[in-house]
Amino acid sequence: MRAYESLLRLYPRGYREEFGEEMLQVFREVSASMQREGPMARAVFYLSEMRGVLFGAAGEHIRALGAPHGFEFFGKRSLYMQPERRFSKTAIVFMTLVLGVIVLTIVKAQGVAYDMTRSFGAKGTAGQVVPFSNSLFDWPSDWGLLLSIAMFFVITWIAAFVAWTVAHSMRRSGVHRLDEAQTWPQTR
Amino acid sequence: MEPMTESITEPVLLILLSLADQPRHGYAILKDVETMSEGRVRLSTGTLYGALRRLLGEDWIERSVDRDTSRGKQSYRMTSKGRRVLQQEVARMKQLTRLANLRVARKEA
Numbered sequence: 001m002r003a004y005e006s007l008l009r010l011y012p013r014g015y016r017e018e019f020g021e022e023m024l025q026v027f028r029e030v031s032a033s034m035q036r037e038g039p040m041a042r043a044v045f046y047l048s049e050m051r052g053v054l055f056g057a058a059g060e061h062i063r064a065l066g067a068p069h070g071f072e073f074f075g076k077r078s079l080y081m082q083p084e085r086r087f088s089k090t091a092i093v094f095m096t097l098v099l100g101v102i103v104l105t106i107v108k109a110q111g112v113a114y115d116m117t118r119s120f121g122a123k124g125t126a127g128q129v130v131p132f133s134n135s136l137f138d139w140p141s142d143w144g145l146l147l148s149i150a151m152f153f154v155i156t157w158i159a160a161f162v163a164w165t166v167a168h169s170m171r172r173s174g175v176h177r178l179d180e181a182q183t184w185p186q187t188r
Numbered sequence: 189m190e191p192m193t194e195s196i197t198e199p200v201l202l203i204l205l206s207l208a209d210q211p212r213h214g215y216a217i218l219k220d221v222e223t224m225s226e227g228r229v230r231l232s233t234g235t236l237y238g239a240l241r242r243l244l245g246e247d248w249i250e251r252s253v254d255r256d257t258s259r260g261k262q263s264y265r266m267t268s269k270g271r272r273v274l275q276q277e278v279a280r281m282k283q284l285t286r287l288a289n290l291r292v293a294r295k296e297a
Binding site: 015018019022023025026027029030048049051052053054055056057059060 | 214215218230231232233234235236237238240241261262
């Protein structure tokens with residue numbers, strides 16, 4: 001339940017405020033009804049819920065980007081003039097997820113390349129063919145290349161993080177300037 | 189008749205059908221969709237609420253607080269606009285089915 005609650009944080013704030021509590025309630029009810037099912041059915045259910053939330057949240061963010069008032073991408077708080085601004089947690093989660101997927105994809109690709117080399121070898125004889133591995137973590141022999149690519153993405157991630165922080169700081173300073181602005185002089 | 193802005197997907201059609209006869213809350217919609225599709229379509233809560241948000245945005249459904257339950261759950265009911273869209277979609281499907289039957293019968297003859 002806590003995991004589902006955490007996943008709901010991926011949705012834009014406005015959406016969460018509107019539907020979050022209700023979604024949690026429905027999830028609770030469906031989970032309770034799933035207790036009668038076997039472990040496989042429960043696993044399928046939880047995976048389906050996870051996928052639904054991930055795709056749903058991504059869709060909502062994309063929709064918010066295309067909306068006439070696109071500020072919703074940063075959460076509805078962006079529309080209000082608050083003196084304090086926090087870094088968007090959704091952004092951190094998405095950036096980490098994207099980084100993880102990219103690194104895993106590279107690892108998998110390297111694993112497949114390694115399998116192909118092993119299967120078709122230098123001589124290229126068909127008798128030595130070894131079936132391709134379907135394992136998610138198929139570590140390649142060439143660690144150097146993998147590490148350098150991973151480092152590249154880590155550096156990109158850090159750079160994006162810093163850029164985002166700067167952008168949010170600038171936004172905050174703008175709000176502070178508004179606080180200091182003089183009001184229209186009163187006429188007597 | 190009102191023109192549809194976009195094609196209706198099967199889950200959306202099933203949600204509309206679920207709300208056609210009476211207002212329902214989220215869990216009841218999920219179960220009804222599963223029953224109607226004989227277990228073939230099992231909506232996740234993410235998919236359900238994504239669809240409900242779009243339907244609310246199109247004014248095809250509206251919210252109402254379910255007074256029958258002690259917790260005052262939100263339930264959803266179809267609007268007259270939503271009903272018109274559903275009727276239009278059903279008419280389109282009827283026409284398509286009629287055409288398909290004709291073509292299949294002609295092929296078999």
